[in-house]
Amino acid sequence: MEPNSKIVRFEHGDGLLLDSGVRLEPFEIAYETYGTLNQDRSNAILICHALTGDQHVADDPEDSEKSGWWSNLVGPGKALDSDKYFVICSNVLGGCMGSTGPSSINPETGKIYGLDFPVITISDMVRAQAMFIDRLGIERLFSVVGGSMGGMQVLEWAARYPERVLTAIPIATSHRHSSQNIAFHEVGRQAVMADPDWRQGRYLDEGCNPRSGLAVARMAAHITYLSDEALHQKFGRSLQDRDSLTFGFDADFQVESYLRYQGYRFVDRFDANSYLYITRAMDYFDMPKDHGGILANAFKDTKSRFCVISFTSDWLYPTRESREIVKALNAVAANVSFVEINSEKGHDAFLLDEPEMFSTVSGFLDASADALGITLEQAQGKGV
Amino acid sequence: MIVTETVEHKNRISIAHLVISEMVRENARVIDIGCGDGSLLKLLKDTKGADARGIEISPERVSLCMAQGLSVIQGDADRDLVDYPAASFDYAILSETIQAVQSPELVLRQLLRIAERAIVSFPNFGHWQVRMQLLLNGRMPVTDNMPNAWYETPNIHLCTIKDFEDLCDRVDAKVEKAVALNSKGRRLGINFPIAVQNLIGKQAVFVLRRR
Numbered sequence: 004m005e006p007n008s009k010i011v012r013f014e015h016g017d018g019l020l021l022d023s024g025v026r027l028e029p030f031e032i033a034y035e036t037y038g039t040l041n042q043d044r045s046n047a048i049l050i051c052h053a054l055t056g057d058q059h060v061a062d063d064p065e066d067s068e069k070s071g072w073w074s075n076l077v078g079p080g081k082a083l084d085s086d087k088y089f090v091i092c093s094n095v096l097g098g099c100m101g102s103t104g105p106s107s108i109n110p111e112t113g114k115i116y117g118l119d120f121p122v123i124t125i126s127d128m129v130r131a132q133a134m135f136i137d138r139l140g141i142e143r144l145f146s147v148v149g150g151s152m153g154g155m156q157v158l159e160w161a162a163r164y165p166e167r168v169l170t171a172i173p174i175a176t177s178h179r180h181s182s183q184n185i186a187f188h189e190v191g192r193q194a195v196m197a198d199p200d201w202r203q204g205r206y207l208d209e210g211c212n213p214r215s216g217l218a219v220a221r222m223a224a225h226i227t228y229l230s231d232e233a234l235h236q237k238f239g240r241s242l243q244d245r246d247s248l249t250f251g252f253d254a255d256f257q258v259e260s261y262l263r264y265q266g267y268r269f270v271d272r273f274d275a276n277s278y279l280y281i282t283r284a285m286d287y288f289d290m291p292k293d294h295g296g297i298l299a300n301a302f303k304d305t306k307s308r309f310c311v312i313s314f315t316s317d318w319l320y321p322t323r324e325s326r327e328i329v330k331a332l333n334a335v336a337a338n339v340s341f342v343e344i345n346s347e348k349g350h351d352a353f354l355l356d357e358p359e360m361f362s363t364v365s366g367f368l369d370a371s372a373d374a375l376g377i378t379l380e381q382a383q384g385k386g387v
Numbered sequence: 388m389i390v391t392e393t394v395e396h397k398n399r400i401s402i403a404h405l406v407i408s409e410m411v412r413e414n415a416r417v418i419d420i421g422c423g424d425g426s427l428l429k430l431l432k433d434t435k436g437a438d439a440r441g442i443e444i445s446p447e448r449v450s451l452c453m454a455q456g457l458s459v460i461q462g463d464a465d466r467d468l469v470d471y472p473a474a475s476f477d478y479a480i481l482s483e484t485i486q487a488v489q490s491p492e493l494v495l496r497q498l499l500r501i502a503e504r505a506i507v508s509f510p511n512f513g514h515w516q517v518r519m520q521l522l523l524n525g526r527m528p529v530t531d532n533m534p535n536a537w538y539e540t541p542n543i544h545l546c547t548i549k550d551f552e553d554l555c556d557r558v559d560a561k562v563e564k565a566v567a568l569n570s571k572g573r574r575l576g577i578n579f580p581i582a583v584q585n586l587i588g589k590q591a592v593f594v595l596r597r598r
Contacts (some may be wrong), residue, residue, distance in 0.1 A: 340459050
């Protein structure tokens with residue numbers, strides 16, 4: 004789906020044993036990088052994307068048309084400055100933007116995987132990323148940063164590879180998916196699977212696409228990314244291109260029209276089966292369960308520096324969940340900072356223009372680089 | 388927390404910070420509860436090599452602290468200290484904050500639980516100027532280190548040096564050291580009787596440990 008990205012390939016014998024017990028091989032990871040890796044390979048920052056994100060985190064310097072999903076935060080001169088840092092972002096395992104996922108070819112059958120693709124977990128995604136980071140020849144990451152599902156990967160990185168993660172910035176995330184979050188995901192999956200064009204997951208072979216189902220899934224999910232306040236401010240009860248109600252089921256209200264637009268725009272860029280697999284991975288995420296029921300055990304003896312960020316109006320990953328993470332990190336005397344940023348934009352705030360998040364991230368990174376004795380060279384031609 | 392612009396008051400705050408930092412041993416693990424802009428933490432980090440942590444209620448100030456490389460958690464002294472394991476720190480510092488918390492007694496007990504020693508500084512409500520204002524004017528005192536009117540002050544639990552000593556008894560804290568500063572920020576001699584310290588001490592700094 005995304006031929007432009009760089010790809011690393013892991014061949015037979017170099018595969019990954021998934022949490023499900025299945026061995027995935029061969030597999031590929033698609034990625035993008037921004038900025039320059041410095042001499043001592045100490046300025047690499049890995050960005051982990053959220054459910055429907057991809058590797059295109061920042062604007063494409065060669066193509067002004069291609070904007071990155073986190074270009075508010077990442078890019079030259081931004082809080083996460085690609086003039087200073089070597090920024091890496093890879094498409095998750097199970098994704099549909101170049102990394103191996105359910106829309107890839109199953110080497111055993113020569114056909115598209117579909118539901119034959121093994122169920123993956125956040126931990127699988129992170130272990131695949133670690134193999135990919137090895138390939139780049141990077142031993143330690145100056146930082147691992149991500150929001151939402153990206154934040155889950157950040158936590159998993161910090162727990163699994165503490166010696167490889169100097170700083171970790173989990174944003175608007177949780178250490179385990181709540182019952183409410185699983186419930187919303189289930190609604191989305193049921194919408195996809197109820198679409199007759201889903202064809203038991205074989206829609207690509209049969210030349211169709213469960214557009215309606217995936218669009219409805221996206222519409223429902225999109226509501227959870229906003230807040231009551233944000234929806235009210237943006238749309239209120241305003242009508243869409245009309246002066247009065249039509250007494251029908253057309254999109255009378257702007258909010259309806261907006262959701263339909265969001266839903267159908269999403270279908271054009273995302274694979275329905277990937278949506279099933281990645282939401283499943285999030286649902287299975289439960290760090291305490293993986294560590295004897297105690298979250299703090301996941302971070303025992305960690306030397307990483309943590310910066311945890313949440314947003315006041317995020318009801319999908321509410322502040323209390325970030326506080327649980329902070330509490331666990333305190334329990335193991337980890338170096339942790341935490342800030343809850345005032346925002347009315349809901350969960351989506353982490354992707355939007357939130358100056359306080361930007362200054363928090365840049366301040367934390369600068370100070371950490373200083374404390375860890377990491378020299379950050381400016382990119383060529385941009386330095387002083 | 389007390390916020391004021393007077394130079395004299397600012398100086399006295401920073402003198403109080405110096406007094407506090409003298410009481411902290413090298414390379415100690417320290418938490419400053421209500422750490423504000425992080426100036427005390429920075430001082431402890433720079434002069435004592437302290438592993439300095441903070442709790443601060445305002446998100447803007449938390450970001451400010453983080454930009455200085457301090458590890459600060461946005462939180463509330465009244466609510467969040469219970470989350471820290473016992474004896475996590477060498478010192479828990481409550482600088483000019485105890486008078487603004489909901490439950491000074493519970494907070495003090497928490498300090499003594501999470502740290503080996505607690506260092507508490509506060510404005511002394513027994514200072515003669517305060518007493519005079521109430522006596523002569525019959526009104527709630529407004530001074531340079533308590534600059535707000537009664538209806539808008541964050542200082543809901545003001546106390547005198549004597550009152551604070553009673554609280555120390557009540558929570559089974561042993562007073563290891565107590566220093567009163569006069570209105571110039573100078574330390575009163577240790578030979579001054581407590582009644583005199585309570586009268587001319589504008590600010591007090593106590594070092595406590597569990598009995």
